[in-house]
Amino acid sequence: MHETIALNRRAMLRGAALGGLGLGLTNLFPAWAQTGSPGLRTDRPTLTGEDIRLRVGHSAFTVGGRTGHAITVNGVLPAPLIRLREGQNVRIHVENTLDEDTSIHWHGLILPFHMDGVPGISFPGILPRTTFTYEFPIKQFGTYWYHSHSGLQEQAGHYGPLVIDPAGAEPAAYDREHVVVLSDWTFMHPHQVMAKVKNEGGYFNRQKQTLAGLLQGSDPEERMSASERRMWGRMRMDPTDIADVTGTTYTYLINGHGPQENWTGLFRPGERVRLRVINASAMTIFNVRIPGLPMSIVQADGTHVRPVETDEFQISVAETYDAIVTPTEDRAYTLMAESIDRSGFCRATIAPRLGMVAPVPPLRPRPTLGMKDMGMGGMDHGGMNHGSMGHSSGGQLGDSAMGRGAAAPPAGADHAAMGHGSGGMNHDMRDESLVPPNIDVGVGVDMIAPIPVDRTGDRPLGLENEPHRVLTYHDLAPLEPFHDRRQPTRSVDIHLTGNMERFMWSFDGRKLNEGAEPIRFERNERVRVNLINNSMMNHPIHIHGHFFELVTGMPHGHPVKHTVNVMPGGKASFDLTADAPGDWAFHCHLLYHMHAGMMNVVKVRPMDDAPNASGTPPPSARSGGTGGAA
Incomplete structure (x- = not known):
């Protein structure tokens, strides 16, 4: 197993002072990803225009x-930058040189569904030694x-950036990107x-708490009382289980460069520099x-937001932020990007x-889980509300946890009857009559959040007590209102x-192709979707082919996104047209x-060209809408 890169600080800085290891390997990266890239807007990318060719194959990385084996596009990792312009048409020819099927999904793009690139749902896939042409x-x-x-x-390197310039003026002016x-x-x-x-829960977690650490940790938040330890033990759960796959096997990359290789982007003092940050990870927030x-922050998931200044933001898998x-x-x-579990x-x-x-700041102490992450809202049970102490998110529950049984009780529920009375924390909630009727309760469901709350305004995991500004979804006010103002x-x-x-994951207890019924929407209907974790x-939940309004209750408008991170034990709602x-x-x-198995199919019918409820064709995503298939 590849162990965590042991970064020798002096060696790392010495290597950076010599120009970085990446300078000797620039032929392995596309021009935009090479260290020392000037990033000038006048530099034209290699893949642009109306006819683009991509070749999927094997490469050494x-x-x-x-050195290991990678699946790359045009022989580089990350894949080449594709740069397009709003209003143009594009044909992208994808040649598959692998011995297995492949595909490309254009994440966040509004296009005909049969060009969306999901084998078995929107097209058959790209067979070995064949070429498929996407056109939209x-x-x-x-x-x-x-x-x-x-x-x-995707884990093996099959991913790349895509930038679309607006047809008109850019509201957020910049000099370099x-x-x-x-x-x-x-x-x-x-x-x-x-x-x-699959074989061992927490296999990659090398940050588990020890008894000595619990009793004698230098950080007071690391120490637990005997009753707290009994509670976690009774649930057979590790409060440090934040990420499934960690730095014990992962090397974290920026533009294909590891921490020691120090990718460098240039600027001139006084310039406005736009950073288009894309989280193309398989598993890392x-x-x-x-x-x-x-x-x-001027853009989120490709949509303009009112500029909001911050000192730190969390970017979940598949999200994009422009700063x-x-x-x-x-x-x-x-530029420091810590994994969520540190x-x-x-x-x-x-x-x-x-x-x-x-200076490269040291890794901060890793966070641990708390009551909010168990779906207990903001309740403080005898000091166990770690959400109020800088703890939140991630983890697991065993068979003796809250699961296979407890549903969200109504406001004002008798918590003593649920095992939350002053007599201690009894989390063995197995009354299946409380389970929502749309959930299939079986071995694949080991927890039902008792009191899930909207956490879209919460500071993210480990950032609750940072003294500086931290971005939340509530800060992402759209620059333009969503095109559909109807109520769901x-x-x-x-x-x-x-x-x-x-390691069983699903929606409503049912995995794709194992009893999950498609989610069906009438064309142009306005629906509120409540995601309950x-x-x-x-x-991070993503819907293809659509943008949605994240319901935040904020007066300045709802964020418009295609991916939303639903925090542990919490919920998030969005309105979808x-x-x-x-x-x-x-x-x-x-x-x-x-x-x-945490996947399903959304079917939007009918397939004709009927106008929307207002009698006009669906608007472009340019105003925050979802476009519609051609």
Whole structure:
């Protein structure tokens, strides 16, 4: 097994001062991803225009002094930057040189469903030694990405960035830009990774608490009382189980460069530099900051937001954020991206000249789980509300946990009757009469959140007590209102369910192709979708072919997104206008969760060209809409 890269700080900085290992390997990266890339807007990308060719094949990939096997596009990792313009048409010819089927999904793009690139749902896939041509109009602008939707190829390197320039003026002016692709790399075969997590829950977690650490930890939040330890033990759960796959096997990358290789992007002091940050990881959620340099967030998931200044943001798998920074000093800055469980990080340098480095902050203490992550809302049970102490998110529950039994009780429920009285914490809630009727309760469901609450305004895991500003979804006010102002006519509850010990994941207790009925929407209907997380893991949920309004209750408007991270034991709601007819994938974007069954099909019917409820054709995604298939 590839162990966590032991970063020797002196060696890392010495290597960076010599220009970085990446400088000697620039032929292995596309031009935009090479360290020292100037990032000038006048530099034209290699893949642009109306006719683009991609070739999927095998390549060797080297990082941290080791070489492994990768699945790449045009022989590079990450894949080439595709740069398009709103209003154009594009034909993308994808040649498959593998001995297995492949595919490309255009993540976040509004296009005909049969061009969406999901084998078995929207097209058959690309057979070995054949070429498939994607052809569709470009109806939007913004920062997006593309990746395989076949097997676990995405983990092996099959992903790349996609930028669409607006047809008109850019509301957020900038002088220079850098595309920043975050990802996770393992030398272990992806199917072996899947086998490890299936066979042993917490296999990759090397940060488990010990008795000595619980009793004598230097951090007071690390210490637990005897009753707290008994509670966690009774649930057969580890409060440090934040991520399924960690830095014990992952090397975290920025533009294909490991931490020691120090990818560097250049600037001139005083320039406005746009950072297009894409989380193309298979399984890793990152916390991103640039010490000493505030970031102005101007776009989320490709849609414009009112500029909001922050010092740190969490980017879940498959999300994109555009940030503008304005460094005025002739000095270097470190772009730091920590994994959510703090088992590793990737970093880059933003500097006026190559060879400059900035201090690399040490990894912060890893977070642990708390009551909110169990679906207990904000209740404080004898000091066990770790959410109020800087703890939150992720994890698992065993068979003796709250599961296979407890549903969300009404407000004012008798918590003593649920085992939450003053007599102690009794989490063995197995009354199946309380389970929502749409959940299949079986071995694949080991927890039902008793009191899930909306957590879209919560600070993310491990960032609750940071003294600086931290972005939340409530900060993402859209620059333009969503195109459909109708109220939803119905509501749909979708429960995010799983059994962490057995690595079983599903919606409503049913896995795709094992009894899951498609989610059906009438074309142009307005629906509120309530995502209820009955697990102690974060789940970035993505719907293909549509954007939605995340319901936050904020007066300045609801964020417009295509992916939302649902925090553990919490819920998130969005309003969807189903104006894109066809069959669309709907899934958790943690690759191994999706592969394990947390996926379904959204069917939007009828398939004719009927106008929407207002009598006009569906609007372009340019105004926050979903477009509709051509």
